[in-house]
Amino acid sequence: MDSMxxxxGYIVTHTHWDREWRxxxxxxxxxxVDLMDELLGILESNKDYKAFMLDGQSVMVEDYLEVRPEQKDKIIDYVKKGRMLIGPWYSLPDLYPIDGECLIRNLLRGIRYSDSLGGHLKVAYESFGWGQTAQFPQIYKGFGLDTVIVGKNVSKERAPESEFIWEGPDGSKVLATRLGQHARANFFMNAYIDIMxxxxxxxxxxxxxWGNMGTxxxxxxxxxxxxxxxxxxxxEKMHEERIKDAIDLAWEATNDTNVKDHRVLMDGSDSTTPQPMITDVINKANExxxxxxxxxxxxxxxxxxxxxxxxxxKLKTVKGELRDGxxxxxxxxxxxxxxxxKILNKRVQNSLLRSAEPLSVIGTMIGMDYDTNFIDIAxxxxxxxxxxxxxNGVTQDKTVDDVKYMLNQALEISEVINNKACKQLVKQIDTKDFDSKDILLMAVNPLGRNRRETVKVYIDIPREEQIWDFDIQDNLGNxxxxxxxxxxxxxxxxxxxxxRPWPFYIDRYCxxxxxxxxxxxxYKVYKVVPKTHFNRKALFWPEMRKSKGNEIACSTNTMENKYLRVKVEPNGTISIINKETGKSYTNLNYFEDTGDCGDYWIYYPxxxxxxxxxxxxxxxIWVEDNGPLSSTIVxxxxxxxxxxxxxxxxxxxxDSKRSEEEKDICITSYYTLKKDSKKVDIKVKINNTAFDHRLRVMFDTGIDTDYSYAAGHFTVDKRPITPLKDKNGEYYPEMQTLPMQNFIGLSNDNDGLAVINNCLxxxxxxxxxxxxxxxxxxxxxxxxxxTEFRSAGVFSHQMGGQSQGVLEYEYGIYVHEDSFENSDVFDIADRFNVPVRLVQTCKHSGGYLPLEKSFYMIEPSQLVMSAFKKAEDRNSFIIRIYNPTNNIVEGKISINMDSVVKEGYITNLNEERENRIEITEENNVHVSVAGNKIQTIELVLGGNNE
Known part of the structure; x- marks a missing residue:
């Protein structure tokens, strides 16, 4: 038969490479290193070996060159020739435990590192994520990637054929394929192993x-x-008699394709090598x-x-996230x-992306160098x-320790950067009107919206001042x-x-x-104004404390402000009454524990x-602290x-059951209500002493609705509460547990409750x-x-997966009077995740900044900022915002600095300029952001050169 x-069959040889797992x-x-050494040898010796794909990532090459730097020129040569395919990703992230901005950063880094070696894979190869986020079509298109290989998991019910159009919440569409049976491992598992x-x-x-398969x-x-x-x-040796049946099996595994005469046969699996005999297999198959x-x-x-x-x-369109059971x-x-x-990672994301980078941009506006290298390392x-x-920690304990180490390094660097920016602000504030003995405070707000908070602050007063009480005064004298x-x-x-360090003798006030x-x-500057003094040497009758009688805790189990009445019930739960609407909520914050004899990946009671x-x-139940601004009942x-x-x-x-032996698990909940807050803050400490179980915290909302609203990646994931059933009326209960970012809520037209968090x-x-x-x-x-579905790596001596010891969580219950779309849940969640930074200082010389200043603002609150940072390739700055609502939002970005914003551009996610935008004389950028759209804006600030 004529070849035409x-x-x-397009046989694509590759590996799936986990940087650390088994x-x-x-x-x-x-x-x-063994794999890469072998691959370079094959590419050099076998000209018929077309190419090898390094799993859609580039860190494999970076890791290899750390050990074999002398091989860099060879790798560049093969990447440029298209025989070694790397990127577009840097590493292979799981999607749902991390912030959506991190997915963009991963692609930014992966594409740039790959291109520095000769180029990146132009297909969105994503066989690794445990479910695909709804906004991936928009994200991929923002990097010029229009064809997506999807992994885990879209069902045949939603996508009967392998190829389909995948549409994101904003309307972005890409061509997607789920490849077929066994996906990335089809040819390798069905054909190559059998043949070899x-x-x-x-x-x-x-x-x-034993004894017949080598040493x-x-x-x-x-x-x-x-x-x-x-x-x-x-x-390995070729079993020619197996070739026909084995390849037929792999071919038939792709029968769901719409293109029957052109089929991709994926030849690789977890940690597989380049398979040096694959070209011989192909030649023999063609005979x-x-x-x-x-x-x-x-x-x-x-x-x-x-x-x-x-x-x-003729292609079917599949909308939203791909996370079927x-x-x-x-x-x-x-x-x-x-x-x-997960808790530590969210701390890193909040510190680096939402604080250190924006504060570093502010620092450049007042003369500080942007610490690109520090931020890059973090x-x-x-x-x-x-x-x-x-x-996800689905690894040996040693690897979890390594991941904690990396996250802790990122966190420490981020905090160092935060402090450097705050120090620069302190140095540049004009304090000439203060007295040398004045104690000054500065509150720094990294977010692009005004905020008013009740904060806990530690003030250190020189001991010789003998101050017992004081006022806090703002820059206007209030x-x-x-x-x-x-x-x-x-x-x-x-x-x-x-x-050498100087000893400082102080009275520390909390x-x-x-x-x-x-x-x-x-930022905003405050002054400590002394009110009364005391005699430190007096042993009797210390200064007595006074009260205006407006403490928030009105009894040992009840707290109240102008919005909420909160009662701690005898069983440790709380009840909330929304005083504005009269709506009451009961059975909030109780705990449910059930058996779990599954594994890292699946819950199995x-x-x-x-x-x-x-x-x-x-x-x-006891009162921990109480006053007019904040009260905590435990x-x-x-x-x-x-x-x-x-x-x-x-x-x-x-056996399949829970043991008769019992353990005591102590759960301590700290309920805090602050003045003028519609949110009850909760800190929970759990001393986990049991094994093989799942613990959940529960909130009976009583809200009549059919959908939940969870913060997702650049969108709000609206999901049905009633399980979606198959044609037999069945569903997978384990798939009813769903991912979220920093809040989950229920609402209708006149009632809403959201659980805000920074750790769940x-x-x-x-x-x-x-x-x-x-x-x-x-x-x-x-x-x-x-390790393999019939054999497992069992590490019974490693107990890290049991999460023993004390675990701490922070979250809040926020009640509102309207639907989610008309509420400010995103704003409340941002404030919860990015606290005000508090600094103490004193009078100094040389500053020029006022005692209160805004450097940038994003309006209205429906526009959420995910990044404010230096551009990757130019001496300019990137602001990324998104609109999580379904409606167009008209907004404004204001930059408040002495010099002008010289230029502004709309860019794609890869920071390539698309359209020039107008900058007003007041340094304002007016934006119009469609529903669920991500918009990236580049600003060239005065004094910077491209």
Whole structure:
């Protein structure tokens, strides 16, 4: 048959490479070096070997060159020739535990690093995320990527054919393909293994045959005997008699394609090598088949052909996120494993992206250099931590320790940058009108909106001043309300790089204070004004405290301000009355515990399960602090829970139940209500002493609605509360636990309740009369790694996955009177995640800034800022905003600085300029942002050169 008339199979050889998963970082690095050394040898010696794809990422090359820097020129040569395909990603992140801005940063870094080596893959290869976020079509198009390979998971019900149009919430559309059965591993598992070993992978024949499969190596000492065996000799040889049946199986696995005569056959899997004999297999297959031709190819070559021959009018359109069940197909329940990683990561994101970068931009407006290298290092540590197995901690304990190390480095660097910017502000403020003994405070607001807060601040007063009480005065002379919590003598060091540290003898006051309005993207200065003094030597009759009788806690279990009445119930829950509407909410913040004998990736309750609630508990309740600005009431409950669960292997082998042995788990909830707040802040401490269980916090909202609203990536994910059922009326219960960013809420036209958080990732809204919001605090699971579906890496001596010890969470219950669309939930969530920064200083010379100033502002509050940073490739600055509503929002970005904004541009997400925009004489940029649209704006500030 003429070659032109033959069906064509595009065999794409690749690897899926986890930087750290089954093995810790450096053990895996050694394997990576072996892979890359082998690949370079193959590319040099075999001219028929078309190309090898490095999993859609570029950090593999960076890691390799750290060990083999002498190979850089070879890699550049092969990347430029298209024989080594890298990028567009930097690392392979899991999507839902991380902020949407981090996905953009990952692609920005990945594309630039790949291009520095010769180019990046022009296909959005995304086979790694455990579900795909709804805004991916818009994100990918923002980087010029119009064809997407989707991984876990879109069902055949939604996408009967492999190819479909994927549409995001803003209307962006891309061509997507789910590849077919076994997706990225189809040809490798169905054909290559069978051909090279004579054993079909999915058959019972596929097992290690002692003595007949080459030399092996295994550590046999007590410390390391649990590790995997390793083959030292590779025993592949071509079994020509297997070629036809094996390739037919791989071919048939792609039958769902719309293009029957052009099919992609993905040849690779987890940690697989370049397969040096693949070209021999292809040559032999072309001798055998008369109706098909096989070529060693690339994804770009295949997708180019796909776009050429597809009838786009016949493709089905799939909208929104791709996260269909079952849970094992998209690792759906890993969001709640190893919670300490998710909590730490959110701290890093808030510190780096939402504070350090905007404050660094402000710093440049007053003469500070933008610390590009420091920020780059912090960002790299953060992005390396986002690899899907890493951020979820579905690894050995040592790897979790490594990820914590990277996140802690990113956090420390971010805080150093924050402090440098605040120091620069302090130095540039004009304080000449103050006295040398005046104690000054500065409140810094990194957010682009005005805010007024009740904050906790520590004020240090020189001990010799003998001050007992004082006022806080703003720059206009207004006395601000305060609430004293404690007073204590301290001696603290004053660091001096030109000398030894100076001892500073102080009285340290801890107070709450009303900040008044702090300008958007700016700061405000206050002065401590002494009121009364005291005799430090007096042993009797200290200065007595006074009260105006307006404390927020009106009893040991009740708090009230002008908006809310909050009661701590005998079982430790709270009830809230919205005084403006009369609406009441009960059974808020109770706890549900159930068995979990699943693994890192899926929640699997035992058959003979027992689910417990704290509603029947008797709480210890006390007032922690109380005053006119803030009150905290604490409840402590102890839940007696099964000590562990019995795990049935494969669902049938062994007992499946929770133990009769019990453990006491102490849960302490700190409820704080502040003056003029519609939000109850909650801090929870849990001492987890049990194994194999899932603990959730519950809120009975009573709100009549059919949908939940969760903060997503550049959008609000609106999801039905009633489970979507298949044609048989069935659904997967484990898929009802869903991802969120910093809030989850329910609302209707006249009632709304949202749980705001800075540390949580997974929720479920129960389809019950109470419309209960259930938020997973943690899943305690055993350290079992799914090396291969019949064999596992079992690390029974590693207990990190059980999340033992004290875990702490912070969140808040926010009630509002309107639908979500008309509320300010995003603004409240931003403030909760990005606190005011507080600094103490004194009079100094040389400053010129006023005592209160805004450097930038974004209006209205419906426009959410995700980035304000230096541009990647130019000496200008990027502001990224998005509109999470469904309506067009007209807005304004104001830059308040002495010199002008010289130029402004709309760019794509890759920061390539698209349109020039007008800058008004007042340094304002007017924007019109469509619903669910991300808009990136480049500003060239005065005094900067491109």
């Amino acid at each position: 008339n033959k069906d064509k 093995y810790p970082l450096w053990e895996n690095r050694m394997k990576l 070993y004579g054993k079909p992978y999915l058959s019972d024949e596929y097992k290690y045959d 092996i190596y295994h550590q046999a000492d007590e410390e390391s005997h649990h590790t995997d065996y390793v083959k030292l000799q590779y025993t 055998i088949y008369e109706d098909k031709e096989f070529i060693h190819s690339t994804l770009e070559e295949y997708t180019d052909k796909l776009i050429e021959v597809l009838d786009f009018d 079952p849970a094992c197909s998209c690792s759906a329940n890993a969001l709640a494993t190893r919670p300490e990683l 960002e790299r540590y953060m992005l390396l931590s986002h690899a899907h197995d890493s951020i 006395i601000l309300e305060k609430q004293v919590i404690s007073r204590k003598e301290e001696v603290v060091p004053v660091d001096d790089m030109h000398s 107070i709450y204070m009303d900040t008044g309005v702090i300008p958007a993207g700016g 035992p058959y003979n399960n027992k689910t417990f609630t704290s509603l029947g508990s008797e709480a210890r 409840s402590e409950v102890i839940m007696k829970l099964p000590a562990y669960s019995y795990r049935p292997d494969n669902g049938v082998m062994g 990732s997974e929720y479920q809204v129960m389809d019950n009369q109470e419309k209960t919001i259930a938020i997973t605090l943690f899943r305690s699971v055993r350290n079992i790694i799914c």
